[in-house]
Amino acid sequence: MPAFRLAVLVLMAALPVAAQAVTWQMATGVTLEEGGAVELSGRARRWEVAAGYVSEQQVLIHRITPVCPVAGAPAGSCRHDVRDEVDAVDPYAYLSVQRRFEYREGAWLRPQLGLGLVAQSDTNEYVSSAVNFSLSAGVALGERVALEWRHFSNAGTVGPNLGQDAVLLRWQFP
Numbered sequence: 626m627p628a629f630r631l632a633v634l635v636l637m638a639a640l641p642v643a644a645q646a647v648t649w650q651m652a653t654g655v656t657l658e659e660g661g662a663v664e665l666s667g668r669a670r671r672w673e674v675a676a677g678y679v680s681e682q683q684v685l686i687h688r689i690t691p692v693c694p695v696a697g698a699p700a701g702s703c704r705h706d707v708r709d710e711v712d713a714v715d716p717y718a719y720l721s722v723q724r725r726f727e728y729r730e731g732a733w734l735r736p737q738l739g740l741g742l743v744a745q746s747d748t749n750e751y752v753s754s755a756v757n758f759s760l761s762a763g764v765a766l767g768e769r770v771a772l773e774w775r776h777f778s779n780a781g782t783v784g785p786n787l788g789q790d791a792v793l794l795r796w797q798f799p
Contacts, residue, residue: 652773654793658682658714658751662775662791673723673739679789682714684750717747719777721759735765743777751789754779763795771795 647667654662660682666675688710693703723741739761745752758780763773773795778788 648797649799650771650795650797652677652793652795654791656680656682657790657792658684660714660716662793664793666795668725671725673721673725673741675719675721675723677719677721678716679719679791680716682751683711684714684787686710686712686750712750714749714751715747717745717749719743719745723759723761727765733767737761737763737765737771737773745777750785751787752777752779753785754783763793769797771797 647669650666650668652662652664652666656662656679661680662677664675664677666673686709688708690706690708691703692706695702721741721743723739726738728736739759741759743757743759745755745757748755756779757777760776760778761773763771765771771794773793775791775793776788779786
């Protein structure tokens with residue numbers, strides 16, 4: 626996808642410039658849809674650039690099919706067949722840029738928020754556009770560990786848009 630390639634080029638151009646002031650983190654966790662996620666991120670001041678991978682997942686889809694007694698029958702005479710199906714969603718890679726907000730700086734327990742954009746290598750039932758919004762909320766425990774919820778969504782601009790959620794455990798390394 627062109628948006629993903631552009632994001633890779635921007636990341637490659639930005640890393641050498643900011644490499645001296647970057648704090649690196651590794652994160653791993655689960656998606657809320659029976660998948661897994663891994664992420665490598667670098668933070669410089671209040672900005673974070675992250676590259677990640679989300680494994681194959683399962684999505685529950687409610688299929689509603691009208692069943693009419695006669696072709697062309699009025700809508701009131703039709704019933705609806707509702708079936709739940711589980712479909713596999715292919716794995717994908719992503720790059721995100723977020724503006725990070727940290728509260729109670731210097732304290733052992735610090736709430737954190739993030740808002741930004743994410744480019745994905747593939748679209749699926751969870752995120753149906755190549756560029757989406759990224760939202761995160763979490764809590765840092767001490768200097769090296771954080772627990773974080775991440776959400777990717779296009780805010781309903783393109784359907785379907787179930788949104789992608791993951792819970793990540795972060796580890797900062799020197």
